[in-house]
Amino acid sequence: MPELPEVEVLRRSLEPLLRGRTIRRVEVRERRLRERVPRGFEAAAAGRRIEGLRRRAKYLLIDLSGGATLVIHLGMSGRLTVVGEQVEREPHEHLAFYLSGRTRLRLRDPRRFGLALLVPTALLERDRHFAALGVEPLADEFSGELLARVAHRRRGPVKNFLMDQRIVVGVGNIYATEALHRCEIRPTRSVARLSRERFERLAAAVREVLEQAIGEGGTTLNDFTDGRGEAGYFQVELAVYGRPGEPCPRCGGTIRRIVQAGRSSFYCPDCQR
DNA sequence: CGGGCGGCCTGGAGGC
């Protein structure tokens, strides 16, 4: 579900709902997420005030008073919403944060690929989840020149390169697929054989597709919503992702599906070379 | 050390 745009949309929608509230009590119904939620998590989070929300890669960072940051990753099926404290528990609601103002922040995650942990704010960048992450694609330093530099002496398909979080963060299967279509590069193309000019177009396409998706509230294929439960609209803009057999909106060619690194790729064989 | 692949989970869709 969540790539960078979805996490960013979530962050923006949650910020006004959460900032300034105090975590009064935490309930963990299921500890077995991608990593086990440690005993003591509830006690360590309780009593802290929510100071602000940030995002790094696909991680949502909720800064708390007392120098702690609540780190949440949604995996494939996670959903984080704010509801009234009395609202009935939904299926797979593994974590519930009861907040001041009679509200509750809840994490639902059927597949349990998500993550929730508490990290000292000052040590975030050294935490093993963050230490090896690459550049933020919406940051000024992200450019075709940077991509070309990092790609030096690398091999393999450009799509795998784009989805490698050590290179650039936040780009998952949907947006890698769509960005490659926008800049007319075939996903199987070797990264070692991309010209400097094509790296520039690729970087521009990545930035453009992410920004547009954020503006549209993210992509809701199945169940993504923002913190208020609102779905996104970018799925209607998807040119090739999930559309095998349909005509390419640019040239009319027939969209193909292939598998790369165990993931579906979609591309137009006529205009992506 | 870089890259490929299976595994982790549950649920929805589609075929028969």
Added chain:
DNA sequence: TGCCTCCAGGCCGCCC
């Protein structure tokens, strides 16, 4: 209706 297979937005660890 029910059963089966396939597939899914991510990431990690193991293997070569």
